[in-house]
Amino acid sequence: MTNSPTLIVMIGLPARGKTYVSKKLTRYLNWIGVPTKVFNLGVYRREAVKSYKSYDFFRHDNKEAMEIRKRCALVALDDVKAYLLEECGQIAVFDATNTTRERRDMILNFAKENAFKVFFVESVCDDPEVIAANILEVKVSSPDYPERDRENVMDDFLKRIECYKVTYQPLDPDAYDKDLSFIKVINVGQRFLVNRVQDYIQSKIVYYLMNIHVQPRTIYLCRHGESEYNLVGKIGGDSGLSPRGKQFAQALKKFIEEQEIIDLKVWTSQLKRTIQTAESLGVTYEQWKILNEIDAGVCEEMTYAEIEAKYPEEFAMRDQEKYLYRYPGGESYQDLVQRLEPVIMELERQGNVLVISHQAVMRCLLAYFLDKSADELPYLRCPLHTILKLTPVAYGCKVETITLNVEAVNTHRDKP
Amino acid sequence: LANSPTVIVMVGLPARGKTYISKKLTRYLNWIGVPTKVFNVGEYRREAVKHYSSYDFFRPDNEEAMKVRKQCALAALRDVKLYLTEEGGQIAVFDATNTTRERRGMILNFAKENGFKVFFIESVCNDPTVVATNVMEVKLSSPDYRDCNSTDAMEDFMKRINCYQASYQPLDPDNYDRELSLIKVIDVGRRFLVNRVQDHIQSRIVYYLMNIHVQPRTIYLCRHGESDFNLKGKIGGDSGLSNRGKKFAMALNKFVEEQNLKDLKVWTSQLKRTIQTAEALQLPYEQWKALNEIDAGVCEEMTYEEIREQHPEEFALRDQDKYYYRYPSGESYQDLVQRLEPVIMELERQENVLVICHQAVMRCLLAYFLDKSADEMPYLKCPLHTVLKLTPVAYGCRVESISLNIEAVNTHRERPE
Numbered sequence: 001m002t003n004s005p006t007l008i009v010m011i012g013l014p015a016r017g018k019t020y021v022s023k024k025l026t027r028y029l030n031w032i033g034v035p036t037k038v039f040n041l042g043v044y045r046r047e048a049v050k051s052y053k054s055y056d057f058f059r060h061d062n063k064e065a066m067e068i069r070k071r072c073a074l075v076a077l078d079d080v081k082a083y084l085l086e087e088c089g090q091i092a093v094f095d096a097t098n099t100t101r102e103r104r105d106m107i108l109n110f111a112k113e114n115a116f117k118v119f120f121v122e123s124v125c126d127d128p129e130v131i132a133a134n135i136l137e138v139k140v141s142s143p144d145y146p147e148r149d150r151e152n153v154m155d156d157f158l159k160r161i162e163c164y165k166v167t168y169q170p171l172d173p174d175a176y177d178k179d180l181s182f183i184k185v186i187n188v189g190q191r192f193l194v195n196r197v198q199d200y201i202q203s204k205i206v207y208y209l210m211n212i213h214v215q216p217r218t219i220y221l222c223r224h225g226e227s228e229y230n231l232v233g234k235i236g237g238d239s240g241l242s243p244r245g246k247q248f249a250q251a252l253k254k255f256i257e258e259q260e261i262i263d264l265k266v267w268t269s270q271l272k273r274t275i276q277t278a279e280s281l282g283v284t285y286e287q288w289k290i291l292n293e294i295d296a297g298v299c300e301e302m303t304y305a306e307i308e309a310k311y312p313e314e315f316a317m318r319d320q321e322k323y324l325y326r327y328p329g330g331e332s333y334q335d336l337v338q339r340l341e342p343v344i345m346e347l348e349r350q351g352n353v354l355v356i357s358h359q360a361v362m363r364c365l366l367a368y369f370l371d372k373s374a375d376e377l378p379y380l381r382c383p384l385h386t387i388l389k390l391t392p393v394a395y396g397c398k399v400e401t402i403t404l405n406v407e408a409v410n411t412h413r414d415k416p
Numbered sequence: 417l418a419n420s421p422t423v424i425v426m427v428g429l430p431a432r433g434k435t436y437i438s439k440k441l442t443r444y445l446n447w448i449g450v451p452t453k454v455f456n457v458g459e460y461r462r463e464a465v466k467h468y469s470s471y472d473f474f475r476p477d478n479e480e481a482m483k484v485r486k487q488c489a490l491a492a493l494r495d496v497k498l499y500l501t502e503e504g505g506q507i508a509v510f511d512a513t514n515t516t517r518e519r520r521g522m523i524l525n526f527a528k529e530n531g532f533k534v535f536f537i538e539s540v541c542n543d544p545t546v547v548a549t550n551v552m553e554v555k556l557s558s559p560d561y562r563d564c565n566s567t568d569a570m571e572d573f574m575k576r577i578n579c580y581q582a583s584y585q586p587l588d589p590d591n592y593d594r595e596l597s598l599i600k601v602i603d604v605g606r607r608f609l610v611n612r613v614q615d616h617i618q619s620r621i622v623y624y625l626m627n628i629h630v631q632p633r634t635i636y637l638c639r640h641g642e643s644d645f646n647l648k649g650k651i652g653g654d655s656g657l658s659n660r661g662k663k664f665a666m667a668l669n670k671f672v673e674e675q676n677l678k679d680l681k682v683w684t685s686q687l688k689r690t691i692q693t694a695e696a697l698q699l700p701y702e703q704w705k706a707l708n709e710i711d712a713g714v715c716e717e718m719t720y721e722e723i724r725e726q727h728p729e730e731f732a733l734r735d736q737d738k739y740y741y742r743y744p745s746g747e748s749y750q751d752l753v754q755r756l757e758p759v760i761m762e763l764e765r766q767e768n769v770l771v772i773c774h775q776a777v778m779r780c781l782l783a784y785f786l787d788k789s790a791d792e793m794p795y796l797k798c799p800l801h802t803v804l805k806l807t808p809v810a811y812g813c814r815v816e817s818i819s820l821n822i823e824a825v826n827t828h829r830e831r832p833e
Binding site for chain 2: 173190191192193194195196197199200203206207210211238289290300329335338346349
């Protein structure tokens with residue numbers, strides 16, 4: 001059963017962060033190379049019932065609605081089956097309340113019939129402030145509530161939650177559910193109960209869930225200032241900043257001061273050009289070897305023209321398959337992602353961070369935050385002297401591009 | 417509070433694996449570069465009370481013994497304080513039962529006074545088979561029972577455990593202990609309860625505890641068969657096996673068959689020489705780039721003589737501080753350890769595994785299993801054509817060295833005088 005696909009089953013009352021966790025976890029798993037997809041039952045329900053009227057739909061004594069909702073669940077599970085068996089999916093995240101034993105037993109049978117592993121992720125939260133904040137953040141703007149004002153939405157949604165509470169049977173690790181594999185996330189990560197982790201991927205999922213948080217914060221990504229090698233078009237190596245690069249470092253310092261960020265951590269690689277950039281900021285910074293630029297192996301310190309002349313087949317191969325292509329004696333983007341995973345994990349733990357890195361490295365990090373595919377990743381635009389300001393919002397990440405108006409060469413090569 | 421030292425406080429009845437976890441966790445933390453030390457109160461007690469007579473010492477109504485035991489705990493905490501404030505320690509593992517709120521309250525005050533973070537690890541297990549096995553594995557051979565036969569020792573130890581039962585107050589994350597940072601390990605890792613993880617290192621500790629297991633299994637470490645570059649004395653590169661290297665691969669195949677293992681996983685690096693070695697085994701194998709040999713940067717594919725001639729200062733620097741020395745544009749042993757950490761984590765999850773790797777890589781892995789320091793690691797002997805067979809036993813690892821009797825060059829360089 002080592003490579004059986006896995007079905008992750010979310011559990012919890014509405015507004016407990018199930019969709020938030022589903023999307024974030026899926027983004028992470030795809031980034032580390034595990035094909036994962038979310039199947040959100042609400043989406044299926046909105047397809048079946050074109051117009052949502054009120055919480056009455058969710059009353060547990062509304063037989064007609066219960067029928068529709070059950071049918072939607074079965075349709076979603078059909079799609080899960082197709083994804084995992086025919087579309088090369090490795091993990092399917094079934095995002096629904098799944099609050100009754102009856103529903104969960106139905107899912108367990110479905111998984112058993114298809115030889116899928118099952119891992120439950122339950123979110124339990126009784127803090128009314130957290131719930132109200134969730135509702136304001138993601139429910140008020142839901143397709144279910146196109147025109148209503150906040151108060152009415154809040155009122156209807158809270159009544160919707162009450163409908164579920166009547167029949168909610170939380171996971172019971174001491175008796176009924178003691179043989180299931182699951183994690184109970186309590187009060188937005190304050191506490192966790194983990195039962196019977198079966199394998200490597202479940203262990204990584206648990207570790208990830210235990211490291212993420214929902215405190216507001218900002219992540220700044222930028223490259224080192226323009227380097228001497230940038231000026232002559234050489235890749236890799238360990239050159240210092242050019243005069244314009246030094247200007248950028250000064251401008252970066254001013255920018256940071258203007259942002260007035262509380263407790264900003266600054267991270268660099270262990271190559272001169274990022275360290276010199278950080279030095280200008282006059283704040284403490286941490287050097288990470290794993291933030292070093294992609295190792296171009298035999299092509300280190302060459303220009304693209306020199307590479308094309310000396311290694312024409314390698315040059316062509318890289319353009320054909322830029323994500324998987326590994327420089328001889330060097331690395332691929334795929335290798336970079338594996339190398340950067342601890343950086344991402346620590347970024348999730350942290351608050352405000354500025355990461356001063358390199359073109360390929362920044363593309364990998366950006367792809368994680370913006371959910372870009374392996375295909376798009378090597379062509380993301382990360383120009384010199386430009387800062388990307390990332391703020392978590394709703395289910396994703398807002399990104400602002402700030403150019404610091406210091407000229408630099410363009411090191412971007414488009415997809416041929 | 418970012419770099420406050422941490423006191424890890426073990427909690428649990430006797431024979432619940434506290435010392436096992438303390439030692440294993442400490443070994444892991446030191447290997448990844450976090451200076452960590454165990455302070456086992458039982459050892460302090462044996463120092464204070466030279467001869468253990470019986471479980472009566474542990475009876476809760478034995479006032480004199482209770483005084484002695486408290487003094488021992490305080491002595492241990494004094495040493496914890498020294499280690500964390502004056503000896504460069506980052507983490508101290510306080511290995512004792514710590515089963516009462518009173519004792520834990522005392523430790524929390526101690527930590528607060530000194531600006532230490534506290535993380536509790538409680539081991540809860542009520543499976544009598546597990547407890548009995550633990551007693552047989554590590555208690556019967558304890559200095560406390562050196563003059564005792566097994567049956568008497570077992571009986572006395574069970575009564576000893578009983579002495580703690582009445583006053584045992586497990587951690588209560590729902591109420592009394594809801595503000596504490598802790599992990600409850602239930603039934604040898606079947607279930608975990610984790611509360612208020614404060615920082616990066618606590619998060620790593622939790623992840624580690626959730627990945628280790630106690631199923632018996634064997635880990636085999638060896639290098640690729642002798643390579644063409646080995647014959648020429650060149651380091652690094654990506655050469656194939658020499659004729660003798662190919663013979664080793666065949667011998668390894670025979671050896672693995674004779675071991676008669678159920679479900680052996682085979683791992684190699686992504687360099688030819690390990691892959692070619694694995695190919696001879698006719699078993700599926702997994703390639704890990706993280707298992708590639710240390711990157712010698714500008715010195716790749718050179719012999720040591722060539723390095724000494726062309727990069728004399730680098731050559732000298734490396735011999736002075738082999739663990740931290742990083743080849744220009746290459747790696748250090750320290751970098752290697754960071755690179756290999758996911759391999760170690762996955763090795764902990766697995767059962768029977770054969771890892772076919774390289775000299776420096778094998779030294780790093782071996783240092784983890786045999787608790788060797790950063791100083792010793794770059795000089796561990798890992799000759800070609802020799803398999804190291806590691807079996808977990810009691811609190812550590814038994815190691816058998818099996819030479820497959822195929823000649824090979826010697827690639828080991830001793831520490832210079």
